Amino acid sequence: MSDVQATPGSQAALRRANRDRVTAALRESGTLTQAEIARATGLSAASVSNIVRDLRAVGAVSVRQTHSNGRRARAVTLRRSPGAVVGVDFGQGHITAALGDAEGATLARETIAYDVAADPGRGVRRAVWLVETVLAAARVDLSSVRAVCAAVPGPVDLDTGEVGAITCMPSWAGFRPGAELADRLGLPATAGNDANLAARAEMAEGAGRGLRHLVYVRLGEGVGAGVVVDGRVFPGAGGTAGEIGHLGLDERGLVCRCGNRGCLETQVGAGYLLEMVPARGAAGAPGSVAELVAAAGAGDPGSRRVVAEAGTALGRALAMLVNAFNPEALLIGGELAEAGEDLMDPMRRSLELGALGSAVQRLTVARGALGADAVLRGALMTAAASSDATV
Amino acid sequence: MSTPVLELSGISKRFGAVQALSDVDLSIAPGEVVALLGDNGAGKSTLVKVIAGAHAADSGQILWEGAPVTISRPGDAQRLGIATIYQDLALCDNLDIVANLFLGSEQMRFGTLDEVEMERKARELLDSLSVKIPSLRIPVASLSGGQRQIIAIARALLGEPKVVMLDEPTAALGVAQTAQVLDLIERLRDRGLGVILISHNMADVRAVADRAAVLRLGRNGGDFPVEETSYEEIVAAITGAADNPVARRSERVGASQTGEQ
Incomplete structure (x- = not known):
């Protein structure tokens, strides 16, 4: 579990706890129908149905129609570690945000035109909006996101997360995009250099x-x-x-x-x-x-x-x-x-x-x-790798 | 904080047996984006119509730049410098962009329309808003939803208002188009205009608003600085989850506990 945690007792914390109960039940028993999940976890059928829908949206479970005691039922199987990751690419004149599954594969993405270089604070605020919009369209709750990785065109200090002084976006010098994103989204977030992230992606699944x-x-x-x-x-x-x-x-x-x-x-x-x-x-x-x-x-x-x-x-x-x-x-x-x-x-x-x-x-x-996608793919892979370490 | 450009206090409005607004306060400073939030029937539209002059308030006071004013007709609001862009945008689909921008305030020269001057002014206005539209002579019907919204906002700016009210400007727009409208709202704020944004989309509100004013059942339901308030607190204020017997009891319990320490 991440240490950036929703307030205890809040709706978000409750949803997260309930989802963990469902995945724990599935991990223990393999395939279960939704009714069996409800019995095993003590959650209402409606809650189970919502949670299964969320897990399915991030590709964590597969759902199949089946029969149980002569009635129609939905059999749910755990496919991969639940939880999604988010990648953000701050480019020259645009922001792209993508939702990825636990292994870093792209599930949904959106790009908007934005004058990123003008003001880093506003850029991050708009990126948060874009992330929320992508998640809402994919019907994935923010609480199921495990890690966020942002790409910036410039060197990022490994210890402090600060963008270096000499970049093509001077107003970003000394700014900490990772910390700012973490603060606004309430999720663990890091930032990396765009070329480094692209190199990682090309090596994993591109020309390298x-x-x-x-x-x-x-x-x-x-x-x-x-x-x-x-x-x-x-x-x-x-x-x-x-x-x-x-x-x-x-x-x-x-x-x-x-x-x-x-x-x-x-x-x-x-x-x-x-x-x-x-x-x-x-x-x-x-x-x-x-x-x-x-x-x-x-x-x-x-x-x-x-x-x-x-x-x-x-x-x-x-x-x-x-x-x-x-x-x-x-x-x-x-x-x-x-x-x-x-x-x-x-x-x-x-x-x-x-x-x-x-x-x-x-x-x-x-x-x-990978063309223009390399940076975003690298960010998703990095986020997925960092979430593996924290789970 | 500077003097509010528009300040409403104790506004009440009744339609027959329905008390649409009771004792509502709202203030907007120059260069501030205030999101007006509320459930259906909370009184958002009535409040907007009171400010725009479509309905006169039954009681309450309106201060414009610190001085009391009465707004009893839409013309009053326009003269003060309040522009309202309703959801239907009120654009004429068959007319081109320039004609729409100057609809009702056409510029004349030697008894005919001065198309050259109007086009120059239109270009200047859209450039100042960093709006990129290839031709100003295409009918509005061929524009995208986001572009139409931007043209409607630009038209309101020709009257050089100090307060702009936007009713659901991003409803039914795609992601890229919504982003354009959000950019435009930021630019209005940078120009020192007060913006009242009515929206149901919390992500949009959190992206551009400085404050969120919540209405609930015709009353003030809270006023929150957006950057420091969690999503859930605002939703609780809209739905009334923060204002029910259970919440009040837990507040009392919490208060008495802190009192004991």
Whole structure:
């Protein structure tokens, strides 16, 4: 049981206790009909019916029509540990919330447009609304959620849960999204870096399945990487590992918000790329990365050049990473990755120039298989894993 | 806290044998979102109609920015700066967005409608609310429910009100559209408007409201700061679970126990 607990004697505490009685009865006896559950637990038939409906909504039990003493009955079987998890993805300009079962599979999800960067407190408040809305639509009670995991685009301190000072959302620096979510939802909640969570998901069920060492790179407003070493995401001493957006590439380049000059982010970050687009601001000129990618795909020479140069810069930075870690796979995700070979081809070429032959020999370079879902999947898996530990 | 922009005290309203409101108080500060909650028949709509001037109150006092006023007709409320958006939105489906926004307050130039100026103003207004609608010249019938709600709210803002009342703005909207309306409510608050939000959806209330004023059977059932109050306390106030013989007895027992310590 979690230590964040509903007030004793409250409706929520009562519901939780009753649900635990039902699952305990099922665990002991295997399959029972609803009437047998009612007899075994002493709960009313109506309560049992409601609880079974809740458990079924999170995939914890299967229900089958059967007959008992010549009457119709519903046989209930426990399928997996009851309890659901919630994943939240704070992206640039959007929030996604998803409900997952105890093993982290996605049951329901919703995305809304929201200016996340503006104010972290409001962002979390809106995320709580979205979580409540998703749960209400799936008819899952908040009290059956065991853990929440949120993804943020920036490093998250392992000990304090604070978002690092240099992120693409400056107002979030020093903010603790995990603690804030836990407080508002009354559930155990953690926060993690989006690239790290995506790396975890790609390794478990995406393009990195079965691999031990891989690097996942997420291209967005900034650039983040999730480094998987020997099957585990490597967070570093304080959670800042993989912030490759601030690898210095060009000492005469643009000054980056981190205070250095010519960081990778100034060459592939979404904001910088859109600055480079010729005829910027004119009607029909790309105003977002998605539009830039589409324009490059349609053969617009200016947009193709911008994407290709981003690929070249990325390849040079990733060569350093490949030399340092010698991974089996390099997976590219995020909005710019949608450009496909327009980005990947120049990236591969400059990567091969910069990396050791022995380091690229066994290296696969590919796009992530989960696409934009990777972050959310990683958050659900992390929440499911953390709830296993607390049950 | 600053002076309330609108303050009602002791408002009572009777329809024949039915006492719809008795001695109700409500106050709204500038830049505050107050959720008006209550079960069916609790008096929410009657209170809104009293504020909007559709029904005059039998007794009680209304203060507007600290000064007593009487609101006996809808025109009175509009002149003060109270805008009401009812659930039916009152949009004309066959007219385009600009025509709907300026319905009844069309701008004239040389004896004809000044479409250019109206479109410019409409664009400016919608931009200031960060509302993205590709064309202002499409009939309102082709808009989504959320967009229609936003157009109805925007129209109310043309009169530069200080208090906006929204009656169930998110009912029957999808998740993404509800989020747009919630964004708009936050923007109204940031502009310093007082917002009265009537809603049955507790998640929506908890997402944007600063205070929740509960009505129960025509009386004040409690006034809660939303951020510090649990969902269950508010529901208890709406349903009256906090106000029955059992609850009163346990309160007395609790009070006497703390008294003994």
